[in-house]
Amino acid sequence: MMKDxxxxxxxELRKKLEENPDSLVFAPLADAYRKQGNLEEALNVxxxxxxxxxxxxxxxxxxxxxxxxxxKTEEAASELKKVLELDPENLMAHSLLGSIFVEKGDHQAAIxxxxxxxxxxxxxxxxxxxxxxxxxxxxxxxRPTSPSKKEALPSEKRTLSKxxxxxLTIAELYLKQGHYDRAIEVYQELLSIDPQNLMLRQKLxxxxxxxxxxxxxxxxxxxxxxxxxxKPPDQKEDVLEEALRDGKRQAKPKKEDDSKFTNDDILQVxxxxxxxxxxxxxxxxxxxxxxxxxxxxxxxxxELQIAGLKGVLAELGAxxxxxxxxxxxxxxxxxxxxxxTSNNADLGxxxxxxxxxxxRSVAQLNQGQMQQVLVTAESGHIxxxxxxxxxxxxxxxxxxxxxxxxxxxDSATKKLDRIL
Amino acid sequence: MDxxxxxxxxxxxxxxxxxxxxxxxxxxxxxxxxxxxxxxINAVGAEYSSIIKNAMRASSNxxxxxxxxxxxxxxxxxxxxxxxxxxxxxxxxxxLDGNLGRGRLELKKAIPKFEKELT
Numbered sequence: 001m002m003k004d005x006x007x008x009x010x011x012e013l014r015k016k017l018e019e020n021p022d023s024l025v026f027a028p029l030a031d032a033y034r035k036q037g038n039l040e041e042a043l044n045v046x047x048x049x050x051x052x053x054x055x056x057x058x059x060x061x062x063x064x065x066x067x068x069x070x071x072k073t074e075e076a077a078s079e080l081k082k083v084l085e086l087d088p089e090n091l092m093a094h095s096l097l098g099s100i101f102v103e104k105g106d107h108q109a110a111i112x113x114x115x116x117x118x119x120x121x122x123x124x125x126x127x128x129x130x131x132x133x134x135x136x137x138x139x140x141x142x143r144p145t146s147p148s149k150k151e152a153l154p155s156e157k158r159t160l161s162k163x164x165x166x167x168l169t170i171a172e173l174y175l176k177q178g179h180y181d182r183a184i185e186v187y188q189e190l191l192s193i194d195p196q197n198l199m200l201r202q203k204l205x206x207x208x209x210x211x212x213x214x215x216x217x218x219x220x221x222x223x224x225x226x227x228x229x230x231k232p233p234d235q236k237e238d239v240l241e242e243a244l245r246d247g248k249r250q251a252k253p254k255k256e257d258d259s260k261f262t263n264d265d266i267l268q269v270x271x272x273x274x275x276x277x278x279x280x281x282x283x284x285x286x287x288x289x290x291x292x293x294x295x296x297x298x299x300x301x302x303e304l305q306i307a308g309l310k311g312v313l314a315e316l317g318a319x320x321x322x323x324x325x326x327x328x329x330x331x332x333x334x335x336x337x338x339x340x341t342s343n344n345a346d347l348g349x350x351x352x353x354x355x356x357x358x359x360r361s362v363a364q365l366n367q368g369q370m371q372q373v374l375v376t377a378e379s380g381h382i383x384x385x386x387x388x389x390x391x392x393x394x395x396x397x398x399x400x401x402x403x404x405x406x407x408x409x410d411s412a413t414k415k416l417d418r419i420l
Numbered sequence: 421m422d423x424x425x426x427x428x429x430x431x432x433x434x435x436x437x438x439x440x441x442x443x444x445x446x447x448x449x450x451x452x453x454x455x456x457x458x459x460x461i462n463a464v465g466a467e468y469s470s471i472i473k474n475a476m477r478a479s480s481n482x483x484x485x486x487x488x489x490x491x492x493x494x495x496x497x498x499x500x501x502x503x504x505x506x507x508x509x510x511x512x513x514x515x516l517d518g519n520l521g522r523g524r525l526e527l528k529k530a531i532p533k534f535e536k537e538l539t
Binding site for chain 2: 009013027028031032057058087089090091092125126127178343346347350351353354357358360361362364365366367368369370371372373374375376377378379380381382395
């Protein structure tokens with residue numbers, strides 16, 4: 001059988017490898033051969049390269065894929081395990097290993113691999129799907145296609161069955177990762193199938209309480225109203241309502257992960273923006289900001305509000321390293337400003353343009369509601385913070401004490417939110 | 421030129437990464453990789469380019485020099501964009517629980533590799 005001629009990619013990579021036989025280009029070359037279907041040459045190139053670079057995780061992933069392509073699942077699994085010894089968080093290796101375990105019928109091992117991926121990347125929809133399938137297979141019963149809560153047969157007793165295990169597992173994973181909204185959605189869905197399930201109700205109440213304590217003010221919280229919750233007909237005391245009633249403001253605990261950041265302070269600034277300090281009571285009494293990405297027209301501000309905003313900006317501007325700060329409305333009109341004011345109109349327009357472009361891209365990527373944008377340039381930072389229908393623009397020197405900036409910004413955004 | 425390999429390597433080294441892409445300043449995506457089907461940089465290349473251009477103008481107007489990096493925070497994720505030479509940029513999206521510091525470090529390590537391939 002004739003082999004396909006080398007692709008331009010293969011020719012180019014081969015040339016590079018000939019020029020520098022010690023380079024790491026052997027891994028993409030082997031993968032290119034694999035993609036072409038020339039597994040024999042792929043294996044040859046990959047093995048030779050690995051003799052020189054035995055600890056190259058990417059090349060070992062390629063070798064695993066080659067073995068998998070050859071149907072040598074044992075060898076493939078062995079290579080991928082070596083990858084995970086070198087790099088325990090290699091998602092590709094976990095994923096391939098999961099598929100190999102599925103192939104071998106070891107669904108429990110596959111589930112473990114998929115769970116590891118989802119622990120690292122909870123949004124991976126393909127892995128979520130693979131996990132569900134693996135759990136279904138492990139349970140020995142296929143999940144019904146497109147189950148509809150309302151279309152269930154009248155005689156059908158709607159209780160949780162084996163196929164709910166997948167969803168419960170995913171809820172637990174969401175919970176473990178702190179994705180409370182998603183966990184809540186899953187529990188609510190399960191409760192709509194089995195409203196009498198006290199375990200689920202208890203779990204839902206716990207998640208709601210945890211979110212109350214730890215989350216920032218989240219418009220999605222407004223979805224959790226009593227009437228949207230399937231309440232057991234004979235249960236007088238609603239645990240969810242109780243959890244909401246008892247929810248008290250607590251300081252957000254510092255995550256262990258924060259210690260991993262190389263630029264802790266600025267990332268804290270980016271992530272918190274002070275909004276997590278808004279108390280729960282305020283959420284109950286004050287209308288929540290619109291969840292839609294498009295901004296409404298900025299309402300006109302009263303003199304007292306302007307004075308209040310100026311006061312807050314003056315405090316912020318007093319932080320060493322902050323060169324200027326101002327608030328812009330729609331179209332970049334400056335509402336209040338502290339420090340130098342030249343170019344404010346132009347800069348306001350650019351800030352608005354950055355915000356609009358960012359809003360559109362974030363919406364298209366399904367990445368939630370935009371909060372902040374930090375631009376780092378050669379000699380300073382520009383920080384743009386979303387404030388209702390306005391944008392707070394802060395210009396800071398590159399030498400700013402980021403810890404101080406964080407504290408000042410937390411305090412300022414809280415006050416500005418209240419005023420606006 | 422296997423940009424995907426560099427992107428794949430970057431993604432596999434960053435906890436909580438969602439997707440990454442190499443994009444031209446004209447908004448055309450050179451290559452991308454994603455762990456989430458909803459995260460398609462092809463759909464937003466032009467918007468990303470617009471963000472970078474506005475940030476560059478703002479940095480220049482503020483007298484801060486050239487833009488090196490942009491971080492966008494949403495309630496779900498953080499997106500990092502870093503310039504690769506003058507005509508391209510690389511972007512990486514990470515979950516809020518992901519390791520953002522590692523993400524920035526890995527992107528910085530990837531930039532010379534892209535630059536080498538692009539010259």
